[in-house]
Amino acid sequence: MGISRRTAELAVAIGIFIIGMAIIGDSIHLGIGWSNSSPEPGYFPVRVGGILALASIGIAIQALLDRSSASLQEFVSWERFRLVLAVFVPTVAYVVIMMLFGIYVSSALFIAAFMAASRKFNWFVILAVSVGSMLVVFWLFEIEFLVPLPKGPLETWLGY
Amino acid sequence: MDQLVSLLHGFGVVLSAYHLWLMLLGIMLGILVGVLPGLGGPNGVAILLPLTFTMPPTSAIIMLSCIYWGALFGGAITSILFNIPGEPSSVATTFDGYPLAQQGRAGEALTAAFSGSFIGALLGVLLITFMAPLVARFALKFGPPEFFAVYLLTFCSFIGMGREAPLKSIVAMMLGFGMAAMGMDTMSGQIRMTYGLPQLMQGIDFLIAVIGLFGIGEILLTMEEGLAFKGKAANISPKVVFQTWARLPRYWLTLIRSSVIGCWMGITPGGATAASFMGYGIAKKFSRNGDKFGTGQVEGVLAPEVAAHASGTSALLPMLALGIPGSATAAVLLGGLMIWGLEPGPLLFIEHKEFVWGLIASMYLGNVAGLIIVLSTVPLFAAILRVPFSIIAPMIIILCAIGAYTVHNSMFDVGLMLLFGVVGYFFKKLDYPLAPLVLSLVLGDKAEDAFRQSMLASKGDVTIFASNWLVGSITLLAMVLLFWPLLVGAWKKLRTLRQVPAT
Numbered sequence: 001m002g003i004s005r006r007t008a009e010l011a012v013a014i015g016i017f018i019i020g021m022a023i024i025g026d027s028i029h030l031g032i033g034w035s036n037s038s039p040e041p042g043y044f045p046v047r048v049g050g051i052l053a054l055a056s057i058g059i060a061i062q063a064l065l066d067r068s069s070a071s072l073q074e075f076v077s078w079e080r081f082r083l084v085l086a087v088f089v090p091t092v093a094y095v096v097i098m099m100l101f102g103i104y105v106s107s108a109l110f111i112a113a114f115m116a117a118s119r120k121f122n123w124f125v126i127l128a129v130s131v132g133s134m135l136v137v138f139w140l141f142e143i144e145f146l147v148p149l150p151k152g153p154l155e156t157w158l159g160y
Numbered sequence: 161m162d163q164l165v166s167l168l169h170g171f172g173v174v175l176s177a178y179h180l181w182l183m184l185l186g187i188m189l190g191i192l193v194g195v196l197p198g199l200g201g202p203n204g205v206a207i208l209l210p211l212t213f214t215m216p217p218t219s220a221i222i223m224l225s226c227i228y229w230g231a232l233f234g235g236a237i238t239s240i241l242f243n244i245p246g247e248p249s250s251v252a253t254t255f256d257g258y259p260l261a262q263q264g265r266a267g268e269a270l271t272a273a274f275s276g277s278f279i280g281a282l283l284g285v286l287l288i289t290f291m292a293p294l295v296a297r298f299a300l301k302f303g304p305p306e307f308f309a310v311y312l313l314t315f316c317s318f319i320g321m322g323r324e325a326p327l328k329s330i331v332a333m334m335l336g337f338g339m340a341a342m343g344m345d346t347m348s349g350q351i352r353m354t355y356g357l358p359q360l361m362q363g364i365d366f367l368i369a370v371i372g373l374f375g376i377g378e379i380l381l382t383m384e385e386g387l388a389f390k391g392k393a394a395n396i397s398p399k400v401v402f403q404t405w406a407r408l409p410r411y412w413l414t415l416i417r418s419s420v421i422g423c424w425m426g427i428t429p430g431g432a433t434a435a436s437f438m439g440y441g442i443a444k445k446f447s448r449n450g451d452k453f454g455t456g457q458v459e460g461v462l463a464p465e466v467a468a469h470a471s472g473t474s475a476l477l478p479m480l481a482l483g484i485p486g487s488a489t490a491a492v493l494l495g496g497l498m499i500w501g502l503e504p505g506p507l508l509f510i511e512h513k514e515f516v517w518g519l520i521a522s523m524y525l526g527n528v529a530g531l532i533i534v535l536s537t538v539p540l541f542a543a544i545l546r547v548p549f550s551i552i553a554p555m556i557i558i559l560c561a562i563g564a565y566t567v568h569n570s571m572f573d574v575g576l577m578l579l580f581g582v583v584g585y586f587f588k589k590l591d592y593p594l595a596p597l598v599l600s601l602v603l604g605d606k607a608e609d610a611f612r613q614s615m616l617a618s619k620g621d622v623t624i625f626a627s628n629w630l631v632g633s634i635t636l637l638a639m640v641l642l643f644w645p646l647l648v649g650a651w652k653k654l655r656t657l658r659q660v661p662a663t
Contacts, residue, residue: 005590008586008589008590009590012586012587012590012592016331016335019335019338020334022353022355023338023341023353026352026353026355027352030350030352034620038347038612038616039612039615039616039620040348041345041347041348041350041352042352043612043615044337044341044608044611044612045337045338045341045352045353048334048337048338048341049334049338051330051334052331052334052335052338055327055330055331055334056331058327059325059327059328059331062325062327075589076384076589080384080385080386081384083383083384083386084380084383084384084585086383087379087380087383087553087557088380088581088582091376091557091578091581092578094557094561095561095571095574095575095578098561098571098574099571103558103561103562103565107554107558107561110554110557110558111551111554111555111558113554114550114551114553114554115550115551117550118548118550120548120550129551133555137558137562141562141566145211145214146214147210147211147566148569149562149565149566150565150571
């Protein structure tokens with residue numbers, strides 16, 4: 001038994017309420033009134049935060065009152081959500097590796113990992129696609145458009 | 161006739177080898193972006209925007225707007241051949257497009273879709289050519305209260321006319337305003353809502369939000385729904401194209417209806433998606449073969465495509481004339497204008513004539529070129545979709561990461577993009593609309609300035625938004641649109657109440 005759609009609605013509404021309160025809090029800190037006959041920096045955001053908090057309460061109430069079958073349905077089944085995680089977790093790892101080794105090495109690894117996981121390709125095709133596509137990206141960005149992308153130890157070693 | 165002279169001048173600007181090459185490139189990239197899941201109009205433009213920072217603004221907008229046309233064309237390809245809408249605005253195209261493809265009449269469906277798109281876009285551009293300068297001239301009279309009232313109108317029409325729950329539209333919008341307020345306050349110079357993170361000093365760039373919400377969020381959702389690209393063959397040939405064209409005049413009434421719906425939904429930011437559904441619905445209701453819709457009617461492909469493209473094109477009218485975008489992609493283009501140092505709004509027509517008319521001329525050429533290119537390259541793009549998803553998915557994510565990084569050359573932004581991806585996934589699953597969020601994130605600072613300047617003038621009195629007939633009628637219209645669903649509901653109730661005693 002997974003999470004129902006209604007629980008997900010409530011969780012998101014609570015998150016939005018917290019954001020609304022955070023905006024109000026910061027606005028009060030900045031000043032929400034008038035100084036020297038002009039509105040203070042928090043004047044506009046406090047209204048934004050207020051509407052946000054009120055709307056989230058409204059959504060929560062709607063979700064609680066909604067007893068239709070659609071709202072009690074499962075938000076996402078575990079089998080399906082595993083597929084989402086199967087992309088999301090490697091993507092997080094990809095961004096972390098990017099910080100250490102630059103975009104080219106991490107991207108090549110990322111493509112290779114996906115291709116290997118699908119078990120449809122032999123290692124030669126994997127190598128050709130992952131390295132080849134990065135060479136294209138390198139040519140396009142560093143040489144054609146002169147947009148430098150993050151580089152790591154490998155590029156330094158190659159003298160770039 | 162002023163417009164025609166200016167337009168001819170605009171054609172002079174566009175008709176250079178460099179600009180024609182950029183148009184071609186833009187359309188090809190746009191179709192690609194429209195075909196691939198996870199890449200759509202808004203984030204395709206957002207990813208490629210940083211590449212245009214070094215170009216002259218006119219060249220940059222020509223290329224980016226062509227990406228927009230290409231994406232609108234491309235969305236139809238996957239809808240018809242694969243039953244997978246490449247763009248939200250082409251969902252309605254699947255209703256009759258895919259059945260046609262199943263019957264082996266994909267060529268007809270594709271030709272009808274592209275030609276419909278072309279006709280819709282053409283009418284949208286004609287509207288822009290003749291209306292936009294007038295609207296801009298009128299808007300020169302606007303002061304801060306009028307501008308804030310127009311912003312209010314934009315946002316209210318999103319809430320009242322949108323297909324999503326009103327409270328969720330409000331939440332999406334306010335989150336955008338909140339993010340826009342982050343960082344340095346333009347009026348007082350104080351730092352707002354950074355919560356101790358120095359990276360947030362400059363605020364959150366709308367491009368990062370767009371790439372995360374639309375790109376990463378879409379990929380995660382696509383994974384969950386499971387993708388099976390089992391497409392139909394695109395059997396398109398010149399003979400089929402001409403045969404379909406010969407039958408198009410028969411549907412003139414549907415074409416006109418859908419164009420009018422599209423133009424209206426584009427100018428008031430109802431969006432191309434809502435326009436395409438409305439175009440389909442109205443055609444189904446009024447057409448002689450309405451009851452056969454859904455079984456593979458050419459008319460059922462035509463109606464939503466005409467409306468979607470007319471709306472996508474005319475969304476640029478308020479963007480150019482008032483500085484208010486009518487769609488998420490138009491919002492990204494507007495953000496681009498600001499980055500290139502052009503102030504969108506009525507003054508654009510006076511101070512940057514060359515830019516405006518170059519863009520409008522490129523819309524005519526771009527759509528003609530788009531139609532020819534898309535008709536001749538359908539098999540190529542259909543083949544791209546047969547590349548295994550385990551190669552396409554990581555490449556789309558890599559493109560998003562590169563796009564996010566190049567905005568400010570910052571790794572923090574790439575992390576932020578991931579966060580937006582998660583938010584986008586949950587928002588899409590729970591039917592929160594994303595377009596208002598992007599719109600208010602782009603317009604937030606300007607709307608806030610207009611609000612504060614109005615308040616400054618009136619010393620905090622909100623009745624300034626009803627102080628004269630101009631601002632008053634805009635505010636009134638905004639309120640009508642905001643409460644539109646309630647008004648319609650009340651009207652229907654009133655009528656049934658009146659009918660009950662009569663019978």
